[in-house]
Every structure is written in C-alpha cells, then in structure tokens.
Amino acid sequence: MPTNQTFRIRTMKTRFRRFNDVSMSERILNTLFLLAIGAGYLFALANLYYTHQARDGEAGLSIKDIMIAYHGASSKTRLEAAVTGIMEPNLRYKSDKDVILRWLRDGATEAGYQERVSPILNRDCVVCHNPASNPTLPNLTTYEGVSEVAHAGGASLPALVRVSHIHLFGIAFILYFIGRIFLLCHMNPVLKRIIVAIPFLAMFLDIAAWFITRYFPDFAYVVVMAGGLMGLSMGGQILISLYQMWFSAPHPASQPLSRRERVAECKMALEELGHELKETAHGWIIAGLGLEPVKITNLGDLEAFTRSLQIRHHQMD
Numbered sequence: 001m002p003t004n005q006t007f008r009i010r011t012m013k014t015r016f017r018r019f020n021d022v023s024m025s026e027r028i029l030n031t032l033f034l035l036a037i038g039a040g041y042l043f044a045l046a047n048l049y050y051t052h053q054a055r056d057g058e059a060g061l062s063i064k065d066i067m068i069a070y071h072g073a074s075s076k077t078r079l080e081a082a083v084t085g086i087m088e089p090n091l092r093y094k095s096d097k098d099v100i101l102r103w104l105r106d107g108a109t110e111a112g113y114q115e116r117v118s119p120i121l122n123r124d125c126v127v128c129h130n131p132a133s134n135p136t137l138p139n140l141t142t143y144e145g146v147s148e149v150a151h152a153g154g155a156s157l158p159a160l161v162r163v164s165h166i167h168l169f170g171i172a173f174i175l176y177f178i179g180r181i182f183l184l185c186h187m188n189p190v191l192k193r194i195i196v197a198i199p200f201l202a203m204f205l206d207i208a209a210w211f212i213t214r215y216f217p218d219f220a221y222v223v224v225m226a227g228g229l230m231g232l233s234m235g236g237q238i239l240i241s242l243y244q245m246w247f248s249a250p251h252p253a254s255q256p257l258s259r260r261e262r263v264a265e266c267k268m269a270l271e272e273l274g275h276e277l278k279e280t281a282h283g284w285i286i287a288g289l290g291l292e293p294v295k296i297t298n299l300g301d302l303e304a305f306t307r308s309l310q311i312r313h314h315q316m317d
Contacts, residue, residue: 019184019245027245030181034238037174041231051137053086063220070210071217072154078138079149080104087125096120108150110143121146135166154214164207175199175234182237185244195237202230262299266306273313 019027052069053061073081083097091097099120103112121140127133129140138159139145148156155163179196187195206226213219257265263284267277275288283297286305296302 017184018186019241019248022184022245031242031245033177034181034242037178038235038238041234045231050086063224066220066223067213067217068154070154070160070213070220070223071215077104077150078154079146082149090124091120092124096124104150108147113143113146117146118143135162155210157211157214160210160214164210167203167207171203171230172200175203178234178237178241182241185240186248187240195233198233199230199237202226202233206230259299262303266302269306269310273309275309 022030049061052065053059068078068081072078076084080101083091083100088097099116103109103117106112121129125140129137129145131139131141138149140149148159179199182196183192185192203226206223209219209222209226213223263277263279270277270286270288275286278285278287280295283295284302285293285295287293294305296305
C-alpha cells in the first residue's frame, strides 16, 4: 500500500503541459508548422491525383486507376496506359505516341529503346521521371527503369520497396511532430491516445495494401480507405490543435494557483510529512520532527524546500 507521502510526491511531480502553458512564441511556431504541413498535404493530394488519374483511359481518378497503378492493366502495359492517357499531353509530337506503342508491340527491346524511344523520353519525360527529382515515380532515365513499366504488370517489388521506405521515414516524422503538438490539447486521455495512434496504423495499413494490391486488385479499396483515414485523422489533429491553441477557453486545471492556494499546498504537504508551517509577518517558519526551525521569506523557496523534504522522506521509505 502506498503511503500518503508517496502519493503526495507523485501528484506533485505529475504535471503535464497544455496549450495554456505554452508561450506566444511557441504558439506561433506550432501554428506555422501545422499550417505548412496542412498545405503540403493538400499539394500531396493534388500530386496523387495527377499521378494516378486517367490510367484507365478515362478522365478523373477512379478506383480502377489505383488498381492499374499497383496491379497493372490486363491488356495494357503501364507505359502504354500512360502515353495513351495521362501522359499523352506531355509528348511534344503526337506521332511520338505511335513510336512508343510500336516499340512496345515489337517486344520492347533495348536496341529499339536506344534508337527510337530514349530520345523521346529524355526530351519530354525524364524532367519528372528521374530518381533525383521524384523518386516515387518510375525511373525513365535508363532502359532498366523503362522496362519495369513496359510490361502488363503493375508496380514492381523494387519500386514498392523504394516508395515504402520513403513514406515510412517521411510521413512518420510528420505524424510524430503533429502528434507532439496535439498532446498539448485538453481531452479525455483514452480518446487522445486513440487519435494519436490512428494515423500511424492507417499508414502501416496503406503501405501493406500496396503490396497486396499488386497480387489482388480488389485491395485497392483498402489503399483508398487507409489513405483517407490517415489524412482525416491527421487533419483532425491539426484543426483541434489550432482551435485549442487560439480559441479554446483555458482549462481549469491549467489555471495558475493563487498565492493562498500555493501556500495551502505546501502546508498540506508538510503536515503529511509531520512538519508544521507557521506564517509570520515576514514569511514562514517550518518546524517539527527534529528539524531546526527554518525561516523562509520567498514563496518559491518555500515550494522548493517543501519538495526537497518530500523527496528526502520518499527516499527513506
């Protein structure tokens, strides 16, 4: 059974920071970070749309586009689907599409690539499709990279591994810092723990679904749902944090104690330890249990001395 002394020490040491404890400078820093992340996520959604839309030959982004991205099309290679869909407007000359399609039908040989296809891709495509500027897109700078999308299958395992490690490192850092700020909110602790964990679990599920969709196309629905859940939970943390940081009323537990309340706290703690606190015209006197009377004139010194006595008694138990 814990003693009253032990319980008192625990309650005094357990003091969690909330937005009411944060300085104006830290609020501004947190706000700008959250706004930047929110804007970045919106641009990421736009990039996702332009990267995957029209893979099925129809305008807009659909679940079929996601299936083709990871599982592949039954009748078209990924490169064929791209040059006849989303990427066709990027080709400078319309006849270039026929050159690429003819190369694919002829077996997509390396010799044909070097002679006919490489000049087109280097001129119109590699500005985006290169590992340096966008490692998440297929690498069209070499024959090996082009050959990965010159077949009817979906994303290759090396490509999925490359994109997965980038997402795990990058998104995990973003979710961690958003979560650290969100922990300053006033909320039911159990609910807060669930909200903090959801985007991480959704991220793991999303990435796992990429690999499964490569073999089972219907898992594209899981990719969409997991990605949406991660975005909604992350956005919810951002909005709740911004609201409580600037518009929510101070929580009663975070209000600073008055001078009288602080003295009462020290008096109660000292009495639990067997000491007596007497108030004088110039401060306080602490005595009892063989302790030489100690005169203290500053409230901060009184709290520090009380805490030191608590720690000493706790170590002796």
